[in-house]
Amino acid sequence: MKRLFWFFPILVLAFSLSKSFATLPDTLIQSVYPAINALDVPKNATVFAQFETSEINPATVNSSTVKIHGSLTGYLQCNIFWNSSQKRLFADPVKNFKSGERILVSLTSGIRTLSGTEIDPVTWNFTVASTGGSMQFSKFSSADAGNAEISSVIPGDIDLDGDIDIALLMTNSNEIVLLKNNGSGTLSIFGNTIVQPPGTRFIVMADFDSDGDLDLASGTSVFTMSVFMNDGFGIFIHHATYPNLGGAFMTYADSFGDGDIDLVGGIRPEIGVGLNIASENDGSGNFSLRHLCLSSCACCVINSNHQYFALLSGDYNNDGRNDLIVSGMMRDLVSACYCEYSDLFCGNDMGYGFAVSLPSLSQHSPTLNANDLDGNGFIDIIKSPAGILLNDSMAFAVSSFPGTGGLYATGDLDGDGDIDIAEKSDISRKLKFLRNNGSSDFQLFKERNSMLTSGHFAIADLDGDGDLDIVSANSEPGTVSVFKNDNCTAQTCTLTGPGIVPPKTITQYTSSVLVGDWSVLNYGGSNAKLHTAHANDTVSLNTGEYSGVAELSYRYTDNCGIHVENILITIESPLPVELISFTGAFVNDAVHLKWSASDEINNAGFDVEAKDNLNGSWKKIGFVEANGSSAGVNEYEYVDNEPASGTLYYRLRQIDFGGNFKYYELADAIFVNEPENYNLLQNYPNPFNSSTIVRYNIPEYGRVTITLYDVIARVISVPVDESKSPGRYSAKIELTGLSSGIYFYELKTAHFRDVKRMMLIR
Numbered sequence: 001m002k003r004l005f006w007f008f009p010i011l012v013l014a015f016s017l018s019k020s021f022a023t024l025p026d027t028l029i030q031s032v033y034p035a036i037n038a039l040d041v042p043k044n045a046t047v048f049a050q051f052e053t054s055e056i057n058p059a060t061v062n063s064s065t066v067k068i069h070g071s072l073t074g075y076l077q078c079n080i081f082w083n084s085s086q087k088r089l090f091a092d093p094v095k096n097f098k099s100g101e102r103i104l105v106s107l108t109s110g111i112r113t114l115s116g117t118e119i120d121p122v123t124w125n126f127t128v129a130s131t132g133g134s135m136q137f138s139k140f141s142s143a144d145a146g147n148a149e150i151s152s153v154i155p156g157d158i159d160l161d162g163d164i165d166i167a168l169l170m171t172n173s174n175e176i177v178l179l180k181n182n183g184s185g186t187l188s189i190f191g192n193t194i195v196q197p198p199g200t201r202f203i204v205m206a207d208f209d210s211d212g213d214l215d216l217a218s219g220t221s222v223f224t225m226s227v228f229m230n231d232g233f234g235i236f237i238h239h240a241t242y243p244n245l246g247g248a249f250m251t252y253a254d255s256f257g258d259g260d261i262d263l264v265g266g267i268r269p270e271i272g273v274g275l276n277i278a279s280e281n282d283g284s285g286n287f288s289l290r291h292l293c294l295s296s297c298a299c300c301v302i303n304s305n306h307q308y309f310a311l312l313s314g315d316y317n318n319d320g321r322n323d324l325i326v327s328g329m330m331r332d333l334v335s336a337c338y339c340e341y342s343d344l345f346c347g348n349d350m351g352y353g354f355a356v357s358l359p360s361l362s363q364h365s366p367t368l369n370a371n372d373l374d375g376n377g378f379i380d381i382i383k384s385p386a387g388i389l390l391n392d393s394m395a396f397a398v399s400s401f402p403g404t405g406g407l408y409a410t411g412d413l414d415g416d417g418d419i420d421i422a423e424k425s426d427i428s429r430k431l432k433f434l435r436n437n438g439s440s441d442f443q444l445f446k447e448r449n450s451m452l453t454s455g456h457f458a459i460a461d462l463d464g465d466g467d468l469d470i471v472s473a474n475s476e477p478g479t480v481s482v483f484k485n486d487n488c489t490a491q492t493c494t495l496t497g498p499g500i501v502p503p504k505t506i507t508q509y510t511s512s513v514l515v516g517d518w519s520v521l522n523y524g525g526s527n528a529k530l531h532t533a534h535a536n537d538t539v540s541l542n543t544g545e546y547s548g549v550a551e552l553s554y555r556y557t558d559n560c561g562i563h564v565e566n567i568l569i570t571i572e573s574p575l576p577v578e579l580i581s582f583t584g585a586f587v588n589d590a591v592h593l594k595w596s597a598s599d600e601i602n603n604a605g606f607d608v609e610a611k612d613n614l615n616g617s618w619k620k621i622g623f624v625e626a627n628g629s630s631a632g633v634n635e636y637e638y639v640d641n642e643p644a645s646g647t648l649y650y651r652l653r654q655i656d657f658g659g660n661f662k663y664y665e666l667a668d669a670i671f672v673n674e675p676e677n678y679n680l681l682q683n684y685p686n687p688f689n690s691s692t693i694v695r696y697n698i699p700e701y702g703r704v705t706i707t708l709y710d711v712i713a714r715v716i717s718v719p720v721d722e723s724k725s726p727g728r729y730s731a732k733i734e735l736t737g738l739s740s741g742i743y744f745y746e747l748k749t750a751h752f753r754d755v756k757r758m759m760l761i762r
Helices: none
Strands: 029-033 038-041 047-051 066-070 078-083 088-093 102-107 122-128 136-144 150-156 165-170 175-181 187-195 200-206 215-220 225-230 236-242 251-253 262-265 275-281 287-294 304-314 323-332 337-349 352-357 368-371 380-383 387-392 395-399 406-411 420-425 430-436 442-452 457-460 469-473 479-486 506-511 517-523 538-542 548-558 561-571 578-587 590-611 619-640 646-656 661-665 670-672 691-698 702-709 715-724 727-734 741-748 753-760
Touching: 029 122, 066 078, 066 088, 136 187, 136 469, 136 561, 150 200, 150 457, 150 469, 165 187, 165 200, 187 236, 200 251, 215 236, 251 304, 262 304, 304 368, 368 406, 406 457, 420 457, 506 548, 506 561, 538 548, 578 646, 578 670, 619 646, 691 702, 702 727, 715 727
Parallel strands: 038 122
Antiparallel strands: 029 047, 047 088, 066 102, 078 088, 102 122, 136 479, 150 165, 165 175, 175 187, 200 215, 215 225, 225 236, 251 262, 262 275, 275 287, 304 323, 323 337, 337 352, 368 380, 380 387, 387 395, 406 420, 420 430, 430 442, 442 561, 457 469, 469 479, 506 538, 517 548, 548 561, 578 590, 590 619, 590 646, 646 661, 646 670, 691 727, 702 715, 702 741, 741 753
């Protein structure tokens, strides 16, 4: 049995590692090829394991005990055989791997010696080489997937035609939309639109039933997990929903060394406290809770409810077992103890976990990414925006890099054998690329103004030429674009000019490329326009009368094709309001927001906006009227009576009478636990004229009905009759066409019933 390491400072594994082979401790397997976490592996590589004995039963070496999965292709059929003279197990995939693909190999305990002894299971990953690539990206195509916000972009060969297709999670509409690749990078909708449970926040794509095609799993903010099976042609059928598994962040791995793809996510507080879980796959895509990984955060006790913002699977200590990196905010609901910005390493020992803390970068980081950035065979961690944790046999050293915070993806973008970084800036929404010199010394290679994105993007070889391209969700909801990695040296174009300007001014902007055309688009109410001719390298911009954002574009052509560079210009006047404080707290089943302002001039009021996903869209939930002009300090308050469960974010949009606005974001997120009991609240307003609001709390998943009755128990209407996840809800009740009087409303579930009365006054 493997040893447990309980103290991080002495967690040093004694084994050697080379570029070709990885040596494994305490097993009959001496080494594997490709090595654990190897980079730049040929597409046609044959996988093998070097054993210390020739006494392996060849009948136990087969497709049931040796499994290879590709992140872009699913389960891979292989020619598998045992060579006793070489003491080697070989697995030669029938089809080549894909460029940049992450490959998972599992050698299970079903492999036995001639005497019947099982081997200790071994799993490992490696990355397939990409060839070529200049890190010069140009827009090739766009696709329209609807009008909803895109919160996940997942690449993979969905229809088994050899091309990399795309799965999109549309958050606002709770749907997964599939985009087919024609082989050259042109995408179009195909297959079936996959309806998701409300609150779906994350999807993963992997081959859960090992039938050779990629399946889908989704997780919600209330810990529900759903699994959808692929028929091989891009039609996904709902397989199962698990109310107590999953989470807003998930990942997958072979957590138990049995060759099946397991899922890792959050856990409902009533099932287990302060834990991460691995949902074990029985091989057919049926999942059950098994693995518990305890937190080592010192101040969080047994009753902790941990809010994890990032989960990364991989073999971080190179022992042939999958591990887990966890990052996020952890809150003890009993003692109000916070362990924020914590990172944990959850080691895997025969399916049972131990946890150790990693070095803190003092930065809350929901956008972790991991890869071998310095080429030493150990997985390193990008912790946006604070820096990199370089892994040397589980001794982590902090290293800075020129990231600014946002979403990250990694891959060999220039085909030189080391891992580069693509970053979507939270500030500019632009994609920028950091080139690796081979030892994790990253230099800013290019910031592509023409690649504006709403946030989520992915790296894959979309045109089959061997280099890695980009597919990105655009700033326009529901659309994605493909940017090809050009195998040529494009002309560098830099736009210069101020990024923030006041209205009613003429401002000059210049391009470093002499020949091209300018254009401008307006967002958020601005009406900027070109003041001078649109051609050549210099243009003057009339910022117009209104505040907003202007996107100034410069289109030019070189030997690599057509390029568009952009600069975002914020047009705003200083707002004559000073915000002194802004606080929030969850009290008595509601979120109470309080703020104070001074020296107000022409202050119309404050829009209150909220979101329940760090990378989601803000939604207006209320408005608080201001005092116009005032020299003193004014106190304001807003109560959110219908907060969603989970981690919530709030901000104010202060507006003056001229239409100018400014945002003030609440410094700390607010955690709202799920209701513990059923509760039907009194309607508001009451009495009412024609319509009123009924609020109610549901602590468990199930069927919910709200029925309206008159005084003689006749049913008037049933405004709610559907299955609900745990949460706080409201229903608008309309009683148009009815006479004044007393009416009753009933909340009914399988385990609860309550009735209250209300008064209609005409």
